[in-house]
Amino acid sequence: xxxxxxxxxxxxxxxxxxxxxxxxxxxxxxxxxxxxxxxxxxxxxxxxxxxxxxxxxxxxxxxxxxxxxxxxxxxxxxxxxxxxxxxxxxxxxxxxxxxxxxxxxxxxxxxxxxxxxxxxxxxxxxxxxxxxxxxxxxxxxxxxxxxxxxxxxxxxxxxxxxxxxxxxxxxxxxxxxxxxxxxxxxxxxxxxxxxxxxxxxxxxx
Numbered sequence: 001x002x003x004x005x006x007x008x009x010x011x012x013x014x015x016x017x018x019x020x021x022x023x024x025x026x027x028x029x030x031x032x033x034x035x036x037x038x039x040x041x042x043x044x045x046x047x048x049x050x051x052x053x054x055x056x057x058x059x060x061x062x063x064x065x066x067x068x069x070x071x072x073x074x075x076x077x078x079x080x081x082x083x084x085x086x087x088x089x090x091x092x093x094x095x096x097x098x099x100x101x102x103x104x105x106x107x108x109x110x111x112x113x114x115x116x117x118x119x120x121x122x123x124x125x126x127x128x129x130x131x132x133x134x135x136x137x138x139x140x141x142x143x144x145x146x147x148x149x150x151x152x153x154x155x156x157x158x159x160x161x162x163x164x165x166x167x168x169x170x171x172x173x174x175x176x177x178x179x180x181x182x183x184x185x186x187x188x189x190x191x192x193x194x195x196x197x198x199x200x201x202x203x204x205x
Contacts, residue, residue, distance in 0.1 A: 003040035010049065022050030022079070031059045034070045041077035052080040057107035058099060075114045080149070082119040083108055087129055088138040096128060096172075105141065112145040119149055124179050124187050125156040132190045139194020144202065148195075153188040155179035 006023070014021060023044050025037050030053055041051045061067055085104065087093035093101035111118045120142050124130050142148055156179040164171035 003036065003043055006040060007043045007047065007049075010044075011047075020050070022052060024052040024054055024082075026054035029056055029058060031055050031057075031071075034067070034074060038070065038074045038077065041074065045077050050079050051077060052082060053078055054082040054084075055107075056084045056086070057104035060103045060107035060110065062103070062106055062110070071110075072114070075111070075116050078116050080117045080119060081111050082121055083111070084121045084123075085138065085142075086123065088134055088141055092128070092134070096125075108142065108145065112147045115147055117149045118145060118147045119152065121152040121154060122191070123154045123156050124184060125173065126177055126179055128173075128176070129156075130179070130183075130187055132187075135187055135190035136194040136197075139191035139196075140198045141194070142191075143195035143198030151188075151191065151195075153184060153191060155181050155184050 010021070010023060023040070025040070030037055037053065044051050059067075060071075083104075085101075085108070087096050087101060088105075090101055093099070093104075108118065108120075122129070122138060124135075129135075142151075156173075156176070158173075158176070158178055161171050161174060
C-alpha cells in the first residue's frame with residue numbers, strides 16, 4: 001500500500017473523525033519500516049494531519065548512526081509517540097520478553113530530547129509487573145521527562161492465549177490470570193507517586 005493511498009483514504013473519511021482526527025501507525029513494530037513511515041508522515045505533515053507512532057521502542061539503537069539519522073528526520077514529522085514500557089527492571093524485562101530494556105528506556109530519553117510528545121503505556125500483569133516497587137520505579141523514571149503527556153495503565157488479559165495455541169506457538173504467560181480491574185487504580189497510584197517524587201526532586205534543584 002502506498003503512503004499516498006493512505007492519505008487519500010484519510011481525507012475521504014475525514015468527516016467522520018472526532019476533532020479532525022489524525023494518523024497512528026502501529027504494528028507489529030512500525031519503526032521496522034522507518035522509510036515508509038517517514039514518507040507517510042511527510043505527506044501528512046504537508047496537510048496538517050496529526051501524526052502518531054505506537055511503538056515498543058525495541059528497534060532504537062543510538063550506536064547505529066544511519067538509523068539515528070533517519071529517526072531524527074522522522075521525529076521532526078511526528079507529533080506523538082505512544083511508548084509501551086513492559087517492565088522497568090532490566091532482568092525482569094529480559095525474563096518477560098527475552099529482550100533487554102536498555103535501548104527502550106534510552107528511546108524515552110531521546111523522545112524527550114527531541115521534544116516529541118510521549119504517551120506511556122504499561123500493562124499490569126499479576127505476579128510480574130504488579131510489584132509496588134517496580135511500579136514506583138517506572139513512575140520515577142518517566143517523571144524526569146517534560147514531554148510526558150499521558151499515562152495508560154492497562155490490565156493484562158488472556159485473549160492472546162488461544163491465538164498462540166492456534167498458531168502452535170508457546171504462550172509465555174500461560175496460566176497467568178487476568179488482572180483484576182478493580183485493583184488497577186491502586187496500582188496506578190504507585191506510578192503516579194513515582195512521577196511526583198521525581199518531579200519534586202527536580203524542582204528542588
